[in-house]
Amino acid sequence: MRGHFAKVSLFAIALLAGFAFLGHVVTSISGGAVVAVEGVGPEAGEAIFWGKGTCYTCHAVGDRGAAIRGPNQGDTGPLGLPVGLRAEARATERAEQTGRSFTATDYLLESLIEPDAYVVEGYKAEMPTVHLPPVALDAEEIKAVVAYLVSQGGDAEQLRVEQSPLWETVKAATAAGAAVEPFALYLPGDPEAGRALFFSPELTACSRCHLVNGEGGQVGPELTMVAATRSVPFIVESILDPGASVASGFEQMMISLSDWSEISGIKKEETEDTLVIADTLGEFHTIDKSEIDELELIPGSAMPENFSELLTVDEFHDLVAYVLTLKGEAAAPATEGGSD
Amino acid sequence: MKRGIQCVLAFAALGLASPALAQVGGAVTEYRTFFGMDPRTTVWMIAQIHLLFGAFVLGVPIFAVLMEYIGYRTGDRRFDHLAQDFTRLLSAAFATTAALGGLLTFALISLYPRFMTFFTEVFHETFYIYAGLFFVETIALYSYYYSWDRLQKRKRAHLWLGVLLNVAGVAILLISNSWAAYMMSPAGVEQGTQQFTGSSWEAVWNPLSFPFLLHRLLGNVLFGGLVAAMYAAVKFLNARSGAERAHYDWMGYMGNFVAVSTMIFLPFAGYYLGREIYSTSPVMGNNMMGGSFSWMFIIQAFLVGMIFILVNYYLWLGMGRIPGAERYQRYIKYITVSVFVGFAVWLTPHNLPLSGEEQQLIGGNFHPTLKWLGLMPAKNAVINLIILATFSSFLLYRRSNRKGPVAFSEQGAMGRIALTIAGLVGGGMVLSYAMTIFSLDPASLDLAAERAAVFLPVAVLLLVQVAMIVVALSLTLANRGWLGQAILIGWTFLHSVVILGVYGFVVMTSANPFLRQVAVAQWLSLLSCLLIVTVIDVFLYRKAESVGELRWGQMPARSQYVLIALAVFATENMAVMGYIRSGLRENWHIYGVLEDTSPWAFTPTEAYAMSVISVTVLLFLGMMGLMFWLAGLGQKERSPVETEAASIENA
Numbered sequence: 001m002r003g004h005f006a007k008v009s010l011f012a013i014a015l016l017a018g019f020a021f022l023g024h025v026v027t028s029i030s031g032g033a034v035v036a037v038e039g040v041g042p043e044a045g046e047a048i049f050w051g052k053g054t055c056y057t058c059h060a061v062g063d064r065g066a067a068i069r070g071p072n073q074g075d076t077g078p079l080g081l082p083v084g085l086r087a088e089a090r091a092t093e094r095a096e097q098t099g100r101s102f103t104a105t106d107y108l109l110e111s112l113i114e115p116d117a118y119v120v121e122g123y124k125a126e127m128p129t130v131h132l133p134p135v136a137l138d139a140e141e142i143k144a145v146v147a148y149l150v151s152q153g154g155d156a157e158q159l160r161v162e163q164s165p166l167w168e169t170v171k172a173a174t175a176a177g178a179a180v181e182p183f184a185l186y187l188p189g190d191p192e193a194g195r196a197l198f199f200s201p202e203l204t205a206c207s208r209c210h211l212v213n214g215e216g217g218q219v220g221p222e223l224t225m226v227a228a229t230r231s232v233p234f235i236v237e238s239i240l241d242p243g244a245s246v247a248s249g250f251e252q253m254m255i256s257l258s259d260w261s262e263i264s265g266i267k268k269e270e271t272e273d274t275l276v277i278a279d280t281l282g283e284f285h286t287i288d289k290s291e292i293d294e295l296e297l298i299p300g301s302a303m304p305e306n307f308s309e310l311l312t313v314d315e316f317h318d319l320v321a322y323v324l325t326l327k328g329e330a331a332a333p334a335t336e337g338g339s340d
Numbered sequence: 341m342k343r344g345i346q347c348v349l350a351f352a353a354l355g356l357a358s359p360a361l362a363q364v365g366g367a368v369t370e371y372r373t374f375f376g377m378d379p380r381t382t383v384w385m386i387a388q389i390h391l392l393f394g395a396f397v398l399g400v401p402i403f404a405v406l407m408e409y410i411g412y413r414t415g416d417r418r419f420d421h422l423a424q425d426f427t428r429l430l431s432a433a434f435a436t437t438a439a440l441g442g443l444l445t446f447a448l449i450s451l452y453p454r455f456m457t458f459f460t461e462v463f464h465e466t467f468y469i470y471a472g473l474f475f476v477e478t479i480a481l482y483s484y485y486y487s488w489d490r491l492q493k494r495k496r497a498h499l500w501l502g503v504l505l506n507v508a509g510v511a512i513l514l515i516s517n518s519w520a521a522y523m524m525s526p527a528g529v530e531q532g533t534q535q536f537t538g539s540s541w542e543a544v545w546n547p548l549s550f551p552f553l554l555h556r557l558l559g560n561v562l563f564g565g566l567v568a569a570m571y572a573a574v575k576f577l578n579a580r581s582g583a584e585r586a587h588y589d590w591m592g593y594m595g596n597f598v599a600v601s602t603m604i605f606l607p608f609a610g611y612y613l614g615r616e617i618y619s620t621s622p623v624m625g626n627n628m629m630g631g632s633f634s635w636m637f638i639i640q641a642f643l644v645g646m647i648f649i650l651v652n653y654y655l656w657l658g659m660g661r662i663p664g665a666e667r668y669q670r671y672i673k674y675i676t677v678s679v680f681v682g683f684a685v686w687l688t689p690h691n692l693p694l695s696g697e698e699q700q701l702i703g704g705n706f707h708p709t710l711k712w713l714g715l716m717p718a719k720n721a722v723i724n725l726i727i728l729a730t731f732s733s734f735l736l737y738r739r740s741n742r743k744g745p746v747a748f749s750e751q752g753a754m755g756r757i758a759l760t761i762a763g764l765v766g767g768g769m770v771l772s773y774a775m776t777i778f779s780l781d782p783a784s785l786d787l788a789a790e791r792a793a794v795f796l797p798v799a800v801l802l803l804v805q806v807a808m809i810v811v812a813l814s815l816t817l818a819n820r821g822w823l824g825q826a827i828l829i830g831w832t833f834l835h836s837v838v839i840l841g842v843y844g845f846v847v848m849t850s851a852n853p854f855l856r857q858v859a860v861a862q863w864l865s866l867l868s869c870l871l872i873v874t875v876i877d878v879f880l881y882r883k884a885e886s887v888g889e890l891r892w893g894q895m896p897a898r899s900q901y902v903l904i905a906l907a908v909f910a911t912e913n914m915a916v917m918g919y920i921r922s923g924l925r926e927n928w929h930i931y932g933v934l935e936d937t938s939p940w941a942f943t944p945t946e947a948y949a950m951s952v953i954s955v956t957v958l959l960f961l962g963m964m965g966l967m968f969w970l971a972g973l974g975q976k977e978r979s980p981v982e983t984e985a986a987s988i989e990n991a
Contacts, residue, residue: 004577008904012961015908016954019639023950026635057626067630068852069622124786124853126622132531133932134623231530232537 040140042156045148048141053130055145061152070127071120073152078120083108084154094118099299105159108146109166112137113173131174139174185232187317194322197315204310204319208282209303212326219266219278220303221247228327235323239316240308243300252302253277255287256294263287266302280304370454371938379451380940385956386447388918390440392563392911392960394516395556397437398509399564400430401481402557403598405502412495422591424488426568431485432971436963438474455929455936458536462528463519465540470515477508510557514544517556521548524925525620526933534933547620551613558609562602563910569595570907571968573900576893586893592903593658599906600651600734604870607644607723608863615856617924621931624924630690632943633920638689639950640920643913645683648726650906652679655733657899663888665740671732678729682722690714717844720859724836724866728829731870735877741887745880747819755879759813762875766868767809773864774802777857785853794851797843798861801835805865808832809872821880825873832869836862911960915953923949 062074411419528538618625659665815824
């Protein structure tokens with residue numbers, strides 16, 4: 001009995017010692033030290049890219065690294081160009097898409113702080129926002145990473161990150177991440193009164209465009225589950241400043257027709273020959289594509305931006321209180337995103 | 341009952357964990373040490389041992405009740421005694437699990453007061469539910485165990501007690517699992533302020549709760565089976581009579597069988613979990629297999645591969661006690677080659693942090709040829725190969741003492757009904773997934789519309805799989821079941837391992853996000869094959885003539901060491917995965933929300949991690965051994981083993 005027990009114990013101990021030894025072997029054969037570099041130049045950016053920023057877990061740079069989740073940032077990446085040169089081509093593309101001027105630096109900054117704004121074809125929109133946890137880079141570190149990326153084929157010496165219109169956004173965003181006061185509404189609000197406001201045809205007329213539990217229009221995003229998927233600050237911002245963030249698929253467009261008339265609204269449906277547009281009055285217009293002279297995306301939201309003038313403080317809080325009760329009874333996938 | 345009270349007291353203490361606990365003389369204490377030892381390693385070891393005990397305690401009742409039910413339905417008393425034996429082990433381990441839970445709670449409150457303040461804020465309501473469920477589980481377990489003999493005549497009532505035990509166990513797992521999952525994928529936290537504003541349910545059902553729950557449930561059953569098999573192996577080695585050896589040989593076999601049955605599903609539950617971790621945070625996901633934890637994952641791959649190899653080896657050794665098995669020995673070499681080739685590919689890394697010198701040695705960041713074997717399409721292909729090979733071992737084992745197959749037409753209506761149900765379930769799930777892929781919108785994967793062309797071959801191959809299932813079923817009905825099995829296994833190998841394995845590389849380069857769907861298609865095809873081939877096999881050999889009786893107990897001693905090694909490998913693997921799961925958060929207590937600002941917030945080396953893990957496993961095995969020994973002290977007076985074992989030997 002004792003003999004077998006001792007043998008079994010020794011056998012188990014030998015196996016476990018083998019595993020511990022395996023760990024020691026692995027540690028002794030692999031890795032290399034990670035060296036911290038100070039400053040905002042390409043060298044510091046390189047250290048962040050391959051270290052704290054964890055960029056290397058998705059992106060390789062030429063032959064360095066093996067990750068394939070994101071585009072290679074060397075000359076084996078998309079367009080056959082290293083990212084320093086590729087950013088210029090992308091900037092042109094972004095300028096055409098947004099109607100704003102874009103430089104290579106703007107493009108790189110946008111890629112880091114708003115990674116979903118432009119996603120390279122063939123890749124998923126899954127890159128984390130670098131100034132938010134868990135990556136949480138500060139403005140100087142972001143600047144260093146941009147310098148490193150530009151140095152891949154471009155001239156980092158000529159880089160003027162501070163002159164980019166996005167730089168202020170970066171600074172504000174990183175500062176906001178560092179110290180934020182808890183958000184709180186001034187008043188609790190009355191959800192019942194808010195509901196009456198929401199469905200009132202005169203004052204707010206929210207229901208003319210938004211669907212809640214099967215009631216209301218279908219111009220804007222459905223709000224049946226909005227409170228379950230969106231934070232309070234986001235909802236408040238969407239009411240007071242709807243253009244700050246527009247839900248994907250609800251961008252406003254202006255269409256000039258061959259008879260010199262114009263229609264603005266949100267695209268609801270498109271076939272090979274026709275386009276269905278919903279205007280802010282909740283009416284749907286079917287347009288023959290052959291009659292369209294020009295189609296232009298209009299920045300901002302189709303939603304009125306004057307609720308801060310239309311509503312009293314009490315009414316506004318009542319409306320918010322009602323919206324915060326909308327945690328979903330019906331399936332409402334359209335609540336994604338949203339200037340509502 | 342004292343044991344249950346112990347646990348409840350522990351949670352009452354947890355409920356008292358207020359912020360005041362963290363304040364001494366006005367200064368807030370965020371971290372403490374454990375008598376000078378670092379708190380992280382302390383909590384790591386206690387939590388891991390508790391989780392291993394917990395896994396055993398929650399895993400064993402699932403198959404114990406199942407075996408009792410089989411015994412009840414078939415009238416085979418051996419299953420009833422086996423279930424009782426398993427439950428005896430459970431009873432011994434339960435109190436220790438509760439005591440360790442209390443210790444873990446105290447350690448967390450005293451060593452991580454800041455974390456526990458936040459955590460209590462989020463989960464305080466669940467603590468009471470947990471304690472209540474623990475009462476239910478304690479009552480159910482002891483009622484189940486102590487009423488075994490008394491309720492022999494009222495078996496249904498006894499089985500319902502077992503069901504209650506499992507329901508309480510799964511509910512406990514759901515809550516405690518959600519605590520761990522929440523630390524990786526917090527929900528209900530305001531971005532910016534990092535304050536919890538959500539509901540308790542939102543916290544419990546956080547994004548990783550279900551993937552973890554599924555993985556843990558399967559893992560617990562596998563682990564429970566292997567630890568029970570290890571117990572049987574030790575008892576076998578120490579047995580004094582042939583009857584005793586026969587009993588423990590059978591018990592070891594059943595424990596291993598439970599583990600093998602579960603193991604088929606585990607790699608895919610793991611894949612699903614990994615996918616969800618990646619979806620929760622690409623940073624965390626990439627770190628898992630392509631960053632700081634990539635070497636740990638290779639060690640994990642080694643352990644998983646070894647478990648598969650040992651399981652096959654045990655089955656082959658087991659064929660030695662079966663008259664007639666010699667007819668199938670010649671196939672084993674092919675299975676061996678398949679398992680080892682699969683293992684080699686499974687183990688090949690792709691993305692490792694390398695120094696410049698190391699890169700020079702292999703001529704780049706990765707090996708020019710072997711790098712392909714490290715990618716997910718290769719892994720998905722070979723895990724299917726390994727499972728298919730292991731399944732083949734199982735088929736050979738179960739046919740070993742049977743003469744040629746019996747015509748299916750002799751199986752009556754039951755055979756046709758079972759075959760139809762298996763066909764509907766297996767074919768239905770494959771067909772349903774084919775339809776899903778046909779209608780898949782490329783935009784949902786952030787792919788351009790023209791990439792839909794990449795989806796088509798996968799959907800078509802799934803339709804062919806459905807056609808092959810129909811062919812296999814038709815051949816079976818036409819008394820050509822063996823041919824039907826061969827065709828289905830052959831096609832599944834070709835489709836799931838070879839074609840989709842290679843096609844996975846095409847998908848990677850042209851529509852990478854679709855690779856997940858390819859993996860699911862591979863797995864569903866394999867699963868449908870295993871289901872239908874098993875059902876066909878059962879009816880082909882159900883009435884087949886026996887070559888000779890199984891010689892239970894006539895196993896070489898090395899077979900029992902295989903069972904012991906399996907339990908050690910499984911325990912080590914669970915501890916490695918536990919470390920990876922927890923370590924992925926790096927310097928965060930709650931990922932992205934509550935940062936670990938202590939001096940111990942770093943990722944240790946593999947050497948340190950493996951040493952801690954191995955010591956932890958040793959402690960667990962030692963404690964488990966002690967518990968089993970203590971449980972065995974009172975067993976002799978009332979044990980039915982001798983009489984029951986004799987019935988096995990003479991059966």
